[in-house]
Amino acid sequence: MYKFGVIGPGAVGAVIGESLQKSGCNVTLLGRKAGKVHIERVKSSKAVILPVEGISEATGSFDYLFITVKGTQLEGVLPFLEQLTQPNTVCILCQNGFGQLEKFQIPHAYQAVVYISGQKKGQIATHFRDRILILPENEVTTKLKEAVTESNLDIQLSSNYHYEVWYKLIVNLAINSVTALSRNTALILQEEKVRKLCEKLIQEGIAIAAAEGIHFEEKTTEEIMGIYGGYPSYMGTSMYYDMINGQAMEIDFIQGFLYQKSREHDLYTPCLDTVYSLLLASEMGG
Numbered sequence: 490m491y492k493f494g495v496i497g498p499g500a501v502g503a504v505i506g507e508s509l510q511k512s513g514c515n516v517t518l519l520g521r522k523a524g525k526v527h528i529e530r531v532k533s534s535k536a537v538i539l540p541v542e543g544i545s546e547a548t549g550s551f552d553y554l555f556i557t558v559k560g561t562q563l564e565g566v567l568p569f570l571e572q573l574t575q576p577n578t579v580c581i582l583c584q585n586g587f588g589q590l591e592k593f594q595i596p597h598a599y600q601a602v603v604y605i606s607g608q609k610k611g612q613i614a615t616h617f618r619d620r621i622l623i624l625p626e627n628e629v630t631t632k633l634k635e636a637v638t639e640s641n642l643d644i645q646l647s648s649n650y651h652y653e654v655w656y657k658l659i660v661n662l663a664i665n666s667v668t669a670l671s672r673n674t675a676l677i678l679q680e681e682k683v684r685k686l687c688e689k690l691i692q693e694g695i696a697i698a699a700a701e702g703i704h705f706e707e708k709t710t711e712e713i714m715g716i717y718g719g720y721p722s723y724m725g726t727s728m729y730y731d732m733i734n735g736q737a738m739e740i741d742f743i744q745g746f747l748y749q750k751s752r753e754h755d756l757y758t759p760c761l762d763t764v765y766s767l768l769l770a771s772e773m774g775g
């Protein structure tokens with residue numbers, strides 16, 4: 490039986506752990522310290538409680554290791570990977586943004602495009618929607634998909650993986666920026682001016698992707714606005730929760746990454762430049 494590990498028992502990690510555990514997989518959740526995580530859902534009174542082991546006390550290696558800490562927290566996890574992996578371990582980095590996989594000194598490491606929405610507060614992870622991880626299609630990821638076939642974790646293998654990465658970057662660019670900066674949930678989409686700003690941000694993201702050789706159809710803006718339209722008004726984004734909880738936001742990996750690409754291609758992206766500056770400013774002490 491494969492040994493699965495999940496580092497980071499938060500909004501995403503707890504849901505992955507729950508899916509694997511429910512289907513009978515041998516799964517261990519690893520957090521900063523030992524404890525428990527309660528998984529709740531808005532319209533259900535049933536809570537699932539999973540045990541969490543302290544990462545520094547963990548012994549033995551895993552066959553599959555999902556890493557679900559924030560981009561800003563990855564450096565704290567990397568030193569533990571040597572003891573938690575063996576040469577055949579497959580690491581799946583489940584993060585928004587792009588560009589962190591280079592830090593892994595592991596032969597089989599992939600980044601998943603994550604569609605699992607939730608919030609972690611204290612020991613409670615509230616799951617809002619989705620359980621989708623998109624990975625590049627190859628022999629290793631096909632074996633992983635087969636290994637979790639009994640679970641409700643929806644692992645999708647893509648032959649056009651970079652398209653999926655950019656699509657998600659653009660999804661995050663607009664909604665994460667406006668929710669974090671307004672310190673408000675998807676409720677703000679009821680305001681037409683906010684929707685217009687989102688459309689402009691999406692279009693700037695699409696222009697950056699095109700300069701990088703990833704081309705989206707014209708209907709993409711409408712499609713992403715449709716995804717936002719499906720969010721319940723009480724749902725925030727990972728960046729919004731970081732902002733309201735006074736935690737470091739993943740600005741470098743989303744808006745900063747796109748801003749850098751925009752400069753490299755000498756593009757005119759006024760909305761991105763504005764939200765990026767304001768997000769950086771909001772993290773300044775004073």
Ligand SMILES: NC(=O)C1=CN([C@@H]2O[C@H](COP(=O)(O)OP(=O)(O)OC[C@H]3O[C@@H](n4cnc5c(N)ncnc54)[C@H](OP(=O)(O)O)[C@@H]3O)[C@@H](O)[C@H]2O)C=CC1
Binds near residue numbers: 557565
């Ligand atoms: N939340 C969402 O809706 C979505 C999130 N994502 C992405 O998924 C990634 C994870 O986000 P999310 O689940 O929201 O984050 P959370 O903050 O909810 O969870 C991160 C978890 O990692 C733990 N952690 C941090 N450092 C360590 C460490 N050194 N060792 C062990 N555990 C550690 C945290 O512990 P502690 O609680 O002690 O800080 C926390 O439990 C991010 O890149 C995010 O952008 C993608 C799609 C949607």
Ligand SMILES: CC(C)(CO)C(=O)C(=O)O
Binds near residue numbers: 603664665726727
């Ligand atoms: C936009 C969203 C909610 C999509 O799952 C997300 O990725 C996030 O909260 O960071």
